[in-house]
Amino acid sequence: MLKFSEFPVRIIDVSQFNDNAETDYKPTFEKLIAEGFRGVGIRVGYGIVEDRMFRWYWEKAKGKMDRAPYFYFDFYSHKGTGMRIEDWAIEQAAFCANLLRADPGEMKLKIDCEPSIFDKITLVNASEYARGVKAFIMEYFRLTGVWIEIYCSPGLLWVFGDWFKDLDLWLAWYNRLITWKDILNKVASYKWRGQVRIWQYASDGDINNDGIADGLQLGLESKFLDLNVFLGTEEDYSVYCGGTQVVEHPASEDPEDETQAIPAGNTREIAVKKVASVVNMRAAPMAGPSVPIFKALPVGTTVECLERIQRPGEIWWRIGQGQYCAELYNGMTFLK
Known part of the structure; x- marks a missing residue:
């Protein structure tokens, strides 16, 4: 069975749900750092709502852990207003970019793509969902010059057409028995060309396989927490957190145009x-x-x-x- 400690770079992710608003205590990261965690995914917000704990986490982690901002894509709150999904997505991207303008963190933004209890992704609305995600990505690039990454489970990859497939992934696949090769095979089955940068392999918070959730012992106010690992070496991780490489990719005038593809990063032949x-x-x-x-x-x-x-x-x-x-x-x- 997979052990969290086998990976050189371990990452946690947090949001307001890891804090109890009814207590005076607020989570900090000292115990996580002592346990060997290197990075932390921090939810910026959702829709046009800032996560209640975003600023607290962002400042507490600064200079101590590599920060990966993520933003939940809201697919449903605009419904009934007459607003197009593209316009709603652009509004969300602008809201998120503004919150990260002064301090974007050490890792690229990840757009959190997952179904909600309000509106599941089906064959009927998948195209609309993909158009919204694309509009968010392109608007964020227009505002910041950064191509972001996608967070999702393998079960949602079918939604995204060829335009998306050079983007890197933060993949949520809860299975301690699979290997990196299984992950690569899974994304390859969807003809994905981008890399799986981070793997969220569990949400039970059990970092030592003893069957006990360790969130409270790690300084949070929730027993359960998401466990992530960086899929690469220490050197890969250092490069990954060292800045964002802007790839030339002019924005499409038509949000429904699926003909453009984001060029993959250039590689240099050494020998x-x-x-x-x-x-x-x-x-x-x-x-x-x-x-x-x-x-x-x-x-x-x-x-x-x-x-x-x-x-x-x-x-x-x-x-x-x-x-x-x-x-x-x-x-x-x-x-x-």
Whole structure:
């Protein structure tokens, strides 16, 4: 069974629901930091309503944890007003951008896409929902120059057409038994081209697999909390939090135009080598039970390096989307 501690970068996410408004106590992050959490997702708001705890969390985490703002996309509050979904989405994006204008945080904004009890996403309204999300994304880019990421479960990926598929994901898939390869296979089945950056693998708050929710012990006012891990190395995470790379992508004049695609980030070819000894391919640049082998490259295979990741005693190559192999590992050289 997956252990939270197996991942080098662990992330929590919080909102007003992790605070009890009827008490004087307000959650802080000292215990989370002591437990090894590196980042925190903080809800900015929803619709045109600011999360009651946003400013408190934002300031308390500043300089202590890497902050990932997220904003719940409200698909229903405009109904009955005569407002188009695109216009309502643009209003939400402007509201969110204004709250983050002075301090956008260390990670990109994530738009929280999930059904509500008021209006589930079905074949009937999926197109309208996607148009709204697209309008939000494009307006936020117009205001900030930043392409945001999508938070959703695998069960909602079918809603998003080709235009969305170069965006990175924060994927909510509650299953401690799956591996990174399972995640990559899942998103690949929807022909998704962006990377899964963060995986929310549980909402039970049990960080040590003892069957007990640990939220209260970690300084929050809720037993249960969402558990997230960054899918990558320490180096990947450092780059991820080091700023946002603006990709040229002119805004569409027609919010229903699905012909444009956001270009994927450019990669630089570093080297081409041949496999000297059978080399295993993994879904991340590391070895271990949480990153199983899914393919073996035979001797003589030509490998093109898109990114070279070097750590003490080991060197990994990224040779494709979610495809990594070792140049040097455990004293052995696999690529020459």
